[in-house]
Amino acid sequence: MGILAWIVLGLISGTIARAVVPGRTDLGCLTTTAVGVLGALIGGAIASAADVGELGSFYDGGTWGLAVVGSVLLLLVLQALGGRRGGRRR
Numbered sequence: 001m002g003i004l005a006w007i008v009l010g011l012i013s014g015t016i017a018r019a020v021v022p023g024r025t026d027l028g029c030l031t032t033t034a035v036g037v038l039g040a041l042i043g044g045a046i047a048s049a050a051d052v053g054e055l056g057s058f059y060d061g062g063t064w065g066l067a068v069v070g071s072v073l074l075l076l077v078l079q080a081l082g083g084r085r086g087g088r089r090r
Contacts, residue, residue, distance in 0.1 A: 006037055006040070007033060007037070009036065009037070009040055009063070009064070009067055010032075010033045010034065010035070010036030010037030010038075010039075010040060010067070011029070011032065011033045011036055012036065012064075013036040013039060013040060013064065013067035013068045013070075013071045014027075014032035014033055014034075014035040014036025014037075014039065014071050014075075015032055015036070016068050016071070017035065017036065017039060017068060017071035017072045017074075017075045018032060018035075018075065020068075020072055021072055021075045021076060021079070023079060025075065025079070035071055035074055035075055035078070036067065036071050038070075038071075038074055039067060039068075039069075039070035039071025039072070039073065039074040039075070040063075040066065040067035040070055040071070041070065042070035042073060042074055043065075043066035043067055043068075043069045043070025043071070043073070044063075044066050044067075044070070046066075046070065046073075047066050
């Protein structure tokens with residue numbers, strides 16, 4: 001896949017992950033794309049290590065599924081590390 005395909009894949013999978021993960025996330029467009037691209041790489045690495053699949057072409061449904069799953073996992077980790085934001089100030 002080319003760089004433009006990775007960016008589109010990241011933007012869409014990051015947006016889907018933001019819609020799936022509960023809670024409020026204050027991420028901009030660039031951060032959402034970065035989460036999606038990194039999530040795709042994480043999903044592909046996990047699938048390759050477990051020998052259940054790998055990132056293929058842009059039009060492959062498995063590629064999109066791995067990207068979304070990896071993005072959801074990354075977003076959950078980021079929320080866990082970020083803690084609670086926007087709470088009451090004392």
